[in-house]
Amino acid sequence: xxxxxxxxxxxxxxxxxxxxxxxxxxxxxxxxxxxxxxxxxxxxxxxxxxxxxxxxxxxxxxxxxxxxxxxxxxxxxxxxxxxxxxxxxxxxxxxxxxxxxxxxxxxxxxxxxxxxxxxxxxxxxxxxxxxxxxxxxxxxxxxxxxxxxxxxxxxxxxxxxxxxxxxxxxxxxxxxxxxxxxxxxxxxxxxxxxxxxxxxxxxxxxxxxxxxxxxxxxxxxxxxxxxxxxxxxxxxxxxxxxxxxxxxxxxxxxxxxxxxxxxxxxxxxxxxxxxxxxxxxxxxxxxxxxxxxxxxxxxxxxxxxxxxxxxxxxxxxxxxxxxxxxxxxxxxxxxxxxxxxxxxxxxxxxxxxxxxxxxxxxxxxxxxxxxxxxxxxxxxxxxxxxxxxxxxxxxxxxxxxxxxxxxxxxxxxxxxxxxxxxxxxxxxxxxxxxxxxxxxxxxxxxxxxxxxxxxxxxxxxxxxxxxxxxxxxxxxxxxxxxxxxxxxxxxxxxxxxxxxxxxxxxxxxxxxxxxxxxxxxxxxxxxxxxxxxxxxxxxxxxxxxxxxxxxxxxxxxxxxxxxxxxxxxxxxxxxxxxxxxxxxxxxxxxxxxxxxxxxxxxxxxxxxxxxxxxxxxxxxxxxxxxxxxxxxxxxxxxxxxxxxxxxxxxxxxxxxxxxxxxxxxxxxxxxxxxxxxxxxxxxxxxxxxxxxxxxxxxxxxxxxxxxxxxxxxxxxxxxxxxxxxxxxxxxxxx
Numbered sequence: 001x002x003x004x005x006x007x008x009x010x011x012x013x014x015x016x017x018x019x020x021x022x023x024x025x026x027x028x029x030x031x032x033x034x035x036x037x038x039x040x041x042x043x044x045x046x047x048x049x050x051x052x053x054x055x056x057x058x059x060x061x062x063x064x065x066x067x068x069x070x071x072x073x074x075x076x077x078x079x080x081x082x083x084x085x086x087x088x089x090x091x092x093x094x095x096x097x098x099x100x101x102x103x104x105x106x107x108x109x110x111x112x113x114x115x116x117x118x119x120x121x122x123x124x125x126x127x128x129x130x131x132x133x134x135x136x137x138x139x140x141x142x143x144x145x146x147x148x149x150x151x152x153x154x155x156x157x158x159x160x161x162x163x164x165x166x167x168x169x170x171x172x173x174x175x176x177x178x179x180x181x182x183x184x185x186x187x188x189x190x191x192x193x194x195x196x197x198x199x200x201x202x203x204x205x206x207x208x209x210x211x212x213x214x215x216x217x218x219x220x221x222x223x224x225x226x227x228x229x230x231x232x233x234x235x236x237x238x239x240x241x242x243x244x245x246x247x248x249x250x251x252x253x254x255x256x257x258x259x260x261x262x263x264x265x266x267x268x269x270x271x272x273x274x275x276x277x278x279x280x281x282x283x284x285x286x287x288x289x290x291x292x293x294x295x296x297x298x299x300x301x302x303x304x305x306x307x308x309x310x311x312x313x314x315x316x317x318x319x320x321x322x323x324x325x326x327x328x329x330x331x332x333x334x335x336x337x338x339x340x341x342x343x344x345x346x347x348x349x350x351x352x353x354x355x356x357x358x359x360x361x362x363x364x365x366x367x368x369x370x371x372x373x374x375x376x377x378x379x380x381x382x383x384x385x386x387x388x389x390x391x392x393x394x395x396x397x398x399x400x401x402x403x404x405x406x407x408x409x410x411x412x413x414x415x416x417x418x419x420x421x422x423x424x425x426x427x428x429x430x431x432x433x434x435x436x437x438x439x440x441x442x443x444x445x446x447x448x449x450x451x452x453x454x455x456x457x458x459x460x461x462x463x464x465x466x467x468x469x470x471x472x473x474x475x476x477x478x479x480x481x482x483x484x485x486x487x488x489x490x491x492x493x494x495x496x497x498x499x500x501x502x503x504x505x506x507x508x509x510x511x512x513x514x515x516x517x518x519x520x521x522x523x524x525x526x527x528x529x530x531x532x533x534x535x536x537x538x539x540x541x542x543x544x545x546x547x548x549x550x551x552x553x554x555x556x557x558x559x560x561x562x563x564x565x566x567x568x569x570x571x572x573x574x575x576x577x578x579x580x581x582x583x584x585x586x587x588x589x590x591x592x593x594x595x596x597x598x599x600x601x602x603x604x605x606x607x608x609x610x611x612x613x614x615x616x617x618x619x620x621x622x623x624x625x626x627x628x629x630x631x632x633x634x635x636x637x638x639x640x641x642x643x644x645x646x647x648x649x650x651x652x653x654x655x656x657x658x659x660x661x662x663x664x665x666x667x668x669x670x671x672x673x674x675x676x677x678x679x680x681x682x683x684x685x686x687x688x689x690x691x692x693x694x695x696x697x698x699x700x701x702x703x704x705x706x707x708x709x710x711x712x713x714x715x716x717x718x719x720x721x722x723x724x725x726x727x728x729x730x731x732x733x734x
Contacts, residue, residue: 015351018342021093022335029092031320032067033338036100036277036311039073041065043090044082058314066090069341070098070144070309072280075107075420077358080141084354096354098345103145103195104163104417105129107136109372109542113415113519114149114175116383116538118165118563119613121654121676123178125379130182132375135193136367140420141358143348144196146244148179150231151201153564154574157211159487162416162519162539164206166563167576167610169227170673173234180238188241189349192357196344199235201246201279203261204228208248211573213486217248222666224250225701233270241344242275245307247282254289256282257301267306275340277309278302284313295319303329308337368425373543380540380547382652385560386614387524387534392471392511394554394616397438399470403430404448404462404505406498407475407517415519415539416484426542429475429515432549444469448505451479454497459504471511473552474502476527480539483519492523492570499526506530515548521566524607536560557616559652559678561721566608571599577610577722578669611656611673611721617647617683624718624726631714631732636694639728641718643689645681654678655689658722662713665702671722691718698732709734 022030037058039045042065066087074080080099087097105111111129112120120126130148137145149163150172165175176199183197204224208215219228232243243266245256255261256278266272283302284295292298299315300323310316323329350356386393395401407413408430411423434443448454448462466472476498481487493499494516503526505512514531516522519539528534535558537548550556567575582597586604598604622642631637643653657675661668675691693716698709711734719725 018339018346021095021342022338024093025338027321027324027331028063029067030334030338031316032064033069033095033341034309034316034320035060035064035068035314036070036072036309037065037068038312039071041068042071042083042087044079044086045074046079060314060317064317068097070100072311073101074099075101075137075140075142077139077141077360077363080358081355088354095342096345096350098143098341098350099141100144100146100198101137101142102147102417102419103133103137103142104147104149105415106133106376106418106541107140107420108368108422109133109136109376110414110418110421111376111541112380112383112544113162113539114165115162115519115564116540117379118171118175119385119538119560120379120382121561121563121678122382123174125375125382126175127178127182128375129379130179131185132372134183134195136372138193138195138357139359139363139366141355142195143350143356144198144242145183146198146200147183148176148197148235149200150176150235151204151206152228152231153206154576155208155211156492156521156564156567157488157490157570157573158206158208159213159483159489159519160206160485161521161564162483167565168563168578168673169230171563172231176231176235177238180235180240184239184241189347196241196348197235198242198244198277199232199240200244202232202243202266203246203250203255205246205248211488213488214247217250221251222701222703222705225705236270236272240274241347242277243272245276245278245282247279247285249289254282254286254291256307257286257291257298257305259305262306273340275308275344276306278307278311280312283307283310283315296323299323300328303333303337308340368542376541377543377547380544381550381556383538383540383560384548384551384558385536385562386558387536387608388528388531389614390532392513392532393535393552395471395513395552397436397553400442400468401433401437402444402446402466402469402472403433403475404446404465404472405475405501406447406449406451407477407515408445408447410475412480413517413540413544414542415480416487421542427545429545429548432545433473433552436549436553449497449501452495452497454500459501462501462505463508466505466508466510469510471513472505472508474505474512474514474531475517476502476514477517478519480519487519490570492520493525494522494527502527502530513552515552521564523567523570528607554616554649557649557651558613559615559654561611561613561654562608563610565606565610568605568607569602571602572604572606575606578672580667581670609721609723611654612723613654615651615653617645617649617651619651619653619681619720620644620646621719621726624728626716626728626730629730631693631695631730633695633734636692637730638690638692639716639718640688640690641726642686643679643681644686645683648683650680650682652678652680653720656719656721656725657691657693658717658725659693659698660715660717661698661700661710662715664700664710668700671717673722695732
């Protein structure tokens with residue numbers, strides 16, 4: 001490996017003051033710093049020269065590549081060293097490349113998908129997962145990760161709900177902070193085991209109409225600030241270095257060309273001075289949206305909006321210099337963008353050490369280590385949610401178990417955005433269950449069906465496997481391509497072939513445990529009603545098979561809690577816990593039978609609410625108490641409740657605090673999460689869980705967009721979910 005403190009030729013590398021790089025750059029070199037290209041464009045990459053189809057149509061010159069500022073999708077220590085070395089030989093001023101990649105929920109050690117991590121309600125483990133992902137990515141040559149994704153989500157038809165931590169702005173904000181801390185640490189310059197984080201997608205990408213990716217978003221500014229913006233702001237308050245624009249419109253203008261959103265709000269109001277990058281192709285997509293007539297106008301609007309890096313289109317490369325020459329764009333705007341990019345490279349130490357932490361030998365020791373896999377297994381334990389249990393779980397090692405379903409022998413447990421992970425390294429669920437049995441022969445295995453099809457031969461094999469079984473574990477779910485980006489589904493039931501498999505297995509009259517591997521909340525009809533127990537495993541990552549077996553056999557007690565509501569039917573969507581009440585709420589004391597806000601054919605409430613999750617033990621809540629019936633700005637309230645483990649095994653309970661503002665200046669949600677605490681209790685053990693509730697937690701955005709609280713009546717709710725809780729009234733006096 002080349003000495004990282006020297007040039008490829010071996011002579012000492014002289015670092016200039018950043019302003020001198022800017023002063024010495026030609027206009028074309030400045031523009032090229034704003035261009036991000038995929039790996040095959042660069043000499044030294046293993047697939048260099050394979051630029052075909054749409055990539056070739058970019059019309060990028062060789063000189064532009066030599067002056068480009070960053071690479072998309074680069075990973076692997078030796079390859080990043082090769083590309084950086086070659087680039088520095090070609091680049092006139094010796095300005096290093098930024099290596100960026102989507103390290104969303106792990107590098108080689110793949111953790112559960114972010115929605116699953118959210119269901120752990122464990123901020124410490126979330127931060128640790130990002131820290132490990134950063135360490136593995138950094139030693140493999142990555143400088144920046146396109147994460148965390150903090151878009152608030154309310155529509156499970158949208159495939160990218162798996163990248164979010166859920167439907168609550170407070171909880172999403174806490175996770176945003178945790179992920180940024182994990183990725184970046186406290187000293188990005190000195191700690192080479194960290195990478196720069198890029199929060200995405202700014203803004204409100206999760207509110208796409210009909211849950212269809214890239215679709216229109218239309219929310220009021222008050223709704224935007226109240227629900228969708230807090231998590232982005234939390235990530236930036238934690239020091240997140242980069243922001244990625246979203247594909248969608250915001251108030252009728254695509255985010256990538258939205259000056260009000262990017263210049264006025266992000267840069268001026270919030271004071272963000274880091275790097276703003278477009279998502280893939282989003283600058284040129286301003287044409288399709290209908291706010292740019294051609295690439296020149298797209299470049300003009302994106303630059304005026306403050307987009308520093310254009311990802312994988314060439315509007316800047318083809319037109320920005322000309323726009324500056326015509327006086328339509330001030331060169332000062334270009335200089336600001338280039339300086340922000342140079343400052344990030346400097347903060348990462350790339351001018352002194354262009355290869356940073358990339359090290360092929362250390363890479364072998366760090367990546368996918370036993371230590372990292374142990375954390376992935378623990379997080380998979382805590383992310384899985386027990387949705388139903390009629391006493392069939394936990395399994396006993398002496399039982400004869402049939403493991404049936406398309407995920408029984410599948411390595412497809414990593415989920416979307418796990419491109420550097422290995423399905424081959426995943427321990428299959430059936431093998432993990434076999435490892436728990438007293439005798440391997442006690443476990444029989446059959447596919448029963450594929451993900452979306454079923455043959456009579458498969459059923460015959462499944463029926464034979466189930467013949468002598470005491471209990472049947474059905475391993476069901478979505479293929480990983482059925483969620484993630486562009487993985488939107490109008491029908492969010494399990495595929496029909498698997499519903500038929502469940503129906504036939506149910507007819508055998510044996511206890512059924514359904515284990516679900518999926519990237520979104522599902523309509524569980526045909527599964528939850530036909531099964532004795534249901535464990536939501538999500539896509540649990542590299543150690544998922546082992547972790548799920550631990551849970552099924554009671555070696556670990558499930559403790560996950562939903563952070564996104566499961567709909568009763570797709571017809572309810574969007575369905576979320578922190579909704580408004582309407583003027584004719586169903587169930588009000590004076591409600592009429594018909595003329596209320598309701599469906600005639602299904603309930604209003606979700607099948608499974610936000611915050612819900614079962615355990616192998618039971619927790620009893622004593623009477624909740626509140627320190628006073630009046631709060632003031634100077635005097636917070638203390639809300640307390642005694643929680644007792646009334647069962648026979650140790651367990652973790654997540655105690656949740658919600659608040660409702662009874663009479664606001666604008667309509668307020670029926671409940672809003674304000675705090676939570678996790679407690680671990682042994683059988684028979686009790687603990688008093690206390691929360692301090694302060695006036696600033698009651699503030700919200702008013703109709704004039706001022707952020708304040710209102711004096712008056714409130715309800716506090718404390719309990720085990722957004723549905724199951726005790727109500728404590730109080731007043732705010734001001």
